Amino acid sequence: MAGTGLFLCFFLVIHLLGNLQLLLPAAEAKEQFNWYSHLLAGNLFIKIVSWVLLLSIIAHAVYALIITRKSNKANGTKYAYDKRGASSTWNSRNMGLLGTVILVFLVIHLKDFWYVSDFTTMNLDKQGNKDMYSVVVLTFHEWWYVLIYEISFIALGFHLLHGFFSAARTLGIYHPKYVNLVRYTGWVYTAFITGGFMLIPIYLYFNN
Amino acid sequence: MLDSKIPDGPLADKWDNYKEHVKLVNPGNRKKLDVIVVGTGLAGASCAASLAELGYNVKSFCFQDSPRRAHSVAAQGGVNAAKNYKNDGDSVFRMFSDTIKGGDFRSREANVYRLAECSANLIDQAVAQGVPFAREYGGYLNNRSFGGVQVSRTFYARGQTGQQLLLGAYQALMRQVGSGKVKAYTRHEMLELVVIDGKAKGIITRDLVTGEIERHAANAVVLGTGGYGKVYYLSTLAMGCNSSAIWRAHKKGAYMSGVSWIQFHPTCLPQSGEHQSKLTLMSESLRNDGRIWVPLKPHDDRKAIDIPEAERDYYLERRYPTFGNLAPRDIASRAAKERIDAGCGVGVMKNAVFLDFSKAIKEQGQEKIKEKYSNLFKIYDKINAVNAYEEPMLISPAAHFTMGGLWVDYELMTTIPGLFALGEANFADHGANRLGANSLLQASVDGYFIAPYSIPNYLAGELKAEKITTDHPAFAEAEKTVREQLRNFLTINGRLSADHFHKKLGQLLYNGCGLARSKESLTKTIAEITALRTQFYQDLKITGDEKVNSELEKAGRVADYFDLGLLMCDDALSREESCGAHFREEYQTPDGEALRNDKDYCYVSAWEWKGELEPHELHKEPLVFENVSLTVRSYK
Amino acid sequence: MKIYLKIWRQDSLATAGEMVVYQLDEVSSDMSFLEMLDLLNESLIQKSERVIEFDHDCREGICGQCGVMINGRAHGPLAHTTTCQLHMRSFKDGDTIHIEPFRAAAFPVVRDLKINRHSLDKIIQSGGFISASSGEAPEANGLLISHPVAEAAFDAGSCIGCGACVATCKNSSADLFTSAKITQFALLPQGNIERTERVLAMVDQMDAEGFGHCTNTEACEVECPQEISVLHIARMNYEYSKALLLKRN
Ligand SMILES: Cc1cc2nc3c(=O)[nH]c(=O)nc-3n(C[C@H](O)[C@H](O)[C@H](O)COP(=O)(O)OP(=O)(O)OC[C@H]3O[C@@H](n4cnc5c(N)ncnc54)[C@H](O)[C@@H]3O)c2cc1C
Ligand code: HEM
Numbered sequence A: 001m002a003g004t005g006l007f008l009c010f011f012l013v014i015h016l017l018g019n020l021q022l023l024l025p026a027a028e029a030k031e032q033f034n035w036y037s038h039l040l041a042g043n044l045f046i047k048i049v050s051w052v053l054l055l056s057i058i059a060h061a062v063y064a065l066i067i068t069r070k071s072n073k074a075n076g077t078k079y080a081y082d083k084r085g086a087s088s089t090w091n092s093r094n095m096g097l098l099g100t101v102i103l104v105f106l107v108i109h110l111k112d113f114w115y116v117s118d119f120t121t122m123n124l125d126k127q128g129n130k131d132m133y134s135v136v137v138l139t140f141h142e143w144w145y146v147l148i149y150e151i152s153f154i155a156l157g158f159h160l161l162h163g164f165f166s167a168a169r170t171l172g173i174y175h176p177k178y179v180n181l182v183r184y185t186g187w188v189y190t191a192f193i194t195g196g197f198m199l200i201p202i203y204l205y206f207n208n
Numbered sequence B: 001m002l003d004s005k006i007p008d009g010p011l012a013d014k015w016d017n018y019k020e021h022v023k024l025v026n027p028g029n030r031k032k033l034d035v036i037v038v039g040t041g042l043a044g045a046s047c048a049a050s051l052a053e054l055g056y057n058v059k060s061f062c063f064q065d066s067p068r069r070a071h072s073v074a075a076q077g078g079v080n081a082a083k084n085y086k087n088d089g090d091s092v093f094r095m096f097s098d099t100i101k102g103g104d105f106r107s108r109e110a111n112v113y114r115l116a117e118c119s120a121n122l123i124d125q126a127v128a129q130g131v132p133f134a135r136e137y138g139g140y141l142n143n144r145s146f147g148g149v150q151v152s153r154t155f156y157a158r159g160q161t162g163q164q165l166l167l168g169a170y171q172a173l174m175r176q177v178g179s180g181k182v183k184a185y186t187r188h189e190m191l192e193l194v195v196i197d198g199k200a201k202g203i204i205t206r207d208l209v210t211g212e213i214e215r216h217a218a219n220a221v222v223l224g225t226g227g228y229g230k231v232y233y234l235s236t237l238a239m240g241c242n243s244s245a246i247w248r249a250h251k252k253g254a255y256m257s258g259v260s261w262i263q264f265h266p267t268c269l270p271q272s273g274e275h276q277s278k279l280t281l282m283s284e285s286l287r288n289d290g291r292i293w294v295p296l297k298p299h300d301d302r303k304a305i306d307i308p309e310a311e312r313d314y315y316l317e318r319r320y321p322t323f324g325n326l327a328p329r330d331i332a333s334r335a336a337k338e339r340i341d342a343g344c345g346v347g348v349m350k351n352a353v354f355l356d357f358s359k360a361i362k363e364q365g366q367e368k369i370k371e372k373y374s375n376l377f378k379i380y381d382k383i384n385a386v387n388a389y390e391e392p393m394l395i396s397p398a399a400h401f402t403m404g405g406l407w408v409d410y411e412l413m414t415t416i417p418g419l420f421a422l423g424e425a426n427f428a429d430h431g432a433n434r435l436g437a438n439s440l441l442q443a444s445v446d447g448y449f450i451a452p453y454s455i456p457n458y459l460a461g462e463l464k465a466e467k468i469t470t471d472h473p474a475f476a477e478a479e480k481t482v483r484e485q486l487r488n489f490l491t492i493n494g495r496l497s498a499d500h501f502h503k504k505l506g507q508l509l510y511n512g513c514g515l516a517r518s519k520e521s522l523t524k525t526i527a528e529i530t531a532l533r534t535q536f537y538q539d540l541k542i543t544g545d546e547k548v549n550s551e552l553e554k555a556g557r558v559a560d561y562f563d564l565g566l567l568m569c570d571d572a573l574s575r576e577e578s579c580g581a582h583f584r585e586e587y588q589t590p591d592g593e594a595l596r597n598d599k600d601y602c603y604v605s606a607w608e609w610k611g612e613l614e615p616h617e618l619h620k621e622p623l624v625f626e627n628v629s630l631t632v633r634s635y636k
Numbered sequence C: 001m002k003i004y005l006k007i008w009r010q011d012s013l014a015t016a017g018e019m020v021v022y023q024l025d026e027v028s029s030d031m032s033f034l035e036m037l038d039l040l041n042e043s044l045i046q047k048s049e050r051v052i053e054f055d056h057d058c059r060e061g062i063c064g065q066c067g068v069m070i071n072g073r074a075h076g077p078l079a080h081t082t083t084c085q086l087h088m089r090s091f092k093d094g095d096t097i098h099i100e101p102f103r104a105a106a107f108p109v110v111r112d113l114k115i116n117r118h119s120l121d122k123i124i125q126s127g128g129f130i131s132a133s134s135g136e137a138p139e140a141n142g143l144l145i146s147h148p149v150a151e152a153a154f155d156a157g158s159c160i161g162c163g164a165c166v167a168t169c170k171n172s173s174a175d176l177f178t179s180a181k182i183t184q185f186a187l188l189p190q191g192n193i194e195r196t197e198r199v200l201a202m203v204d205q206m207d208a209e210g211f212g213h214c215t216n217t218e219a220c221e222v223e224c225p226q227e228i229s230v231l232h233i234a235r236m237n238y239e240y241s242k243a244l245l246l247k248r249n
């Protein structure tokens, strides 16, 4: 869980850095981004990574399902009156729900971008790269699409807020010295990832 | 004639002599021998684990849902050992003489010496098990002085010494359960002892979950079933603590000794109303900095802070200028009772005295006091919602420890061959008054170091004996007695609960056979208990079925407490002297101190059961003191 | 004060249970929570009804035998407080109090509020000890342990085994319980030799008993009467991974 989760976390950083190119002035962004997409699409190494990534997501989700079922079985009879929520944070208790939102999002996301870019033909830009930039910009022209993204990123944010530090615990980082470090890093990381990803659709929506 | 089987030789060599001459059992034969150990406190758990390590088949019983919950967990203060780590003059002999003197010269020299002798080893054993005793910064074990002795010999693990020691023993026991050498029976209550041809051969238990009455046979039976202070209902003991195991053994022929010697702990939280079910102990260490006082005038209803210095009576400092607030438990408790009876008690029920930290806070600062006692102040706040940094605590004496129990010889064997009693369940070692931090020690030493020699010594003779099975008619008969008693409780169908009777009985005993007793109070109490006992069998009401039924459990325990209570009074009545916790009002010095009578009462009373409501027969085991001289305890 | 109660009644594991309503008119705020239940049971006896079975023994917060869900929380509304230490002054006149047993598949109900926590003993049996048989111990001061290490081992070792951590965990995980014991012995030099086998055996046993998977919600630490730290769980994970590696080599 922690392994796949952290791998996904790491990937998010790369992904975000790539996507930040979308924030450049339109013309420049188009050129940059399409070049970048092409670079990724053409590279065998990246191809392998992307399949590993897909497998990680599946493995993460399957493992999530397994531990959820294990916990349900371990719970036995349900409480008739349950206020246990008072002693933990909401997101820590609802990682599965948040994860499911992310999963649904991922399906949409992968279909709209990965599938489109890798498996369909589309217009080429001046350099002769597939014009992914226009696909992206067009997609984010719909307010409801932006909304789906924003909601999903909020879910991701909460998932990460717990997930990042939880993964550190699962990996066995127990020394009090590092505990706060991990927590702060988790916050900063979450803010950066969530903020970054949330900014892009809004920026594109209002700037095009 | 009672034979205490004290080995020959000089005091310091007796235990070695004994060990060198015990009979041994061939390792190959050990698995053919079964031992039942009732109780999983320090005594029971350590004994069961140690015997299993040697290779015997052990069955272990307790009434709680896990062996780890035996009431040994509750001990806070510490455990004594003559390690002399502080280089302050401690030695086995000094510990021995302190204990003999603390017990007011009513215990056996040889037993007490052995206790002191084995004490150092217990600390080694516990440390090896991972018990986290307090340490100094250099990494050495720390200890402190406790309970009015002049040397530092008390090892402690914060305020949880009992819990930590018990976890060590429990884990040793679990290790043996895991390896299949011990079979653990939790939520099982022993209700009868099975005696065949004069020897203990098994027990009858009730499974507290299914209600099943079960038979268990063995070559020897060990009782480590703890103390019976709960006879007073209000006490520092756990709700389930009982005398049933030892009492039923007593009815089968095991003698009881020191029955009325019960220690009242001076620093407990007072009863606050009729609903009260238990009295919580506050560590005695509080008396190091707290000053005990009551208003000078009786029935003074003012708040503590409104009473000026001149109208306060620091009665311990007044009566015992040398020891002051640190006077031993029996003395401090009795002095409190004396003031409370004089009408000077404080609190809602006028049953308490003040324990005041204002002087210590003024002199040392609140931070210092906090550092020493913050957890205790927190507990006090939790229970009473009172900030003891601002107002004095209210404390009161409460029944705490039973020096009495089954009579045992040097081998810890009762008068029934094959029946052993360990820990608080036996009478040995503490005499008429127990020194603080000696009983965790005694329970542990009995189980870890003594029983593993003395029980095999008995078992060696059992190898050739005929193997008894649970089909023996004696088992059937014992089971029948148990079933009849339970059925009887369920069918009386009167009006009053077992708790009702227990509370009443407790009150009678507290008033008539408590901190102080007299011929008059005892005779009156015997009549009252007898009447209440009759009412119990006519008016008891138990609802529910024969399966899980806490009321049924209570009924059996209360029934035994009635008979025990009567014997306590008889025991106190027969001893026309004051010694230790036994304070007969008729026998005191002009200034109110205990007056011991060594000429007529330097013996252990051992009582033999003669039948329902029949007078017990008294046997005497003379006490011989060759290594200490009988002196008068004085803490003036 | 007047208190309304909704209490779980269940005859045995084999039968279904339900919440039953009771009322007590004269509850004193000085009573402990369990004394309030005593009072209720006394009134049930008067009505010839079967009493409510609940677990308790020391009534001073150290034996770990008591423990119920009170108003949906393990050991009730106060943090770090056992059921027996809770007093009625934490409630107001007219309050309704819901009482249920600690629930987990590994804690089967015995009757009403009584449960069976044998599974915790089983975890200890699998390796929660240092193998030091009676009589073989070396001189205690032959082994120096620094003050901070001894204190840290104590913090971990102070668990009373009540099971509130499991009851309050959405996953019914026993990680806090198990890891506290593993930490205590991992810290102490005496425990070092069996360290590898211990953690592997205890974690496997915990799974075999049917406890759930820890997801670090940290609810356990909040309810734990002894304030045992969740960091022990991280430490257990570390010890476990290390043990797996060591075993393979
Ligand atoms: C509050 C408190 C504080 C104390 N503080 C200290 C201290 O600081 N230092 C010190 O040295 N001593 C102290 N003591 C005394 C000391 O703790 C006890 O004397 C000692 O722990 C007794 O151990 P034990 O093994 O004999 O009995 P316990 O630990 O009481 O064990 C009794 C066992 O017998 C079982 N049992 C009982 N009856 C039955 C039955 N009928 N059927 C089946 N099983 C049964 C129980 O389940 C339990 O397992 C204190 C005592 C109390 C109450
Ligand atoms: C980009 C996507 C995702 C990232 C970066 C991510 C990251 C993480 C991380 C770091 C953890 C902590 C692991 C641990 O404690 O061991 C975690 C846990 C979890 N994730 Fe994800 N996850 C993602 C997607 C998903 C999806 C799609 C699901 C569900 C279908 C999901 C469900 C869970 C669950 C149930 C947990 C367990 C809770 C826990 O251990 O704290 N996650 N995730």
Ligand code: FES
Pocket: C055, C056, C057, C058, C059, C060, C061, C062, C063, C064, C065, C066, C067, C082, C083, C084, C085
């Ligand atoms: S009854 Fe012992 S901890 Fe509550």
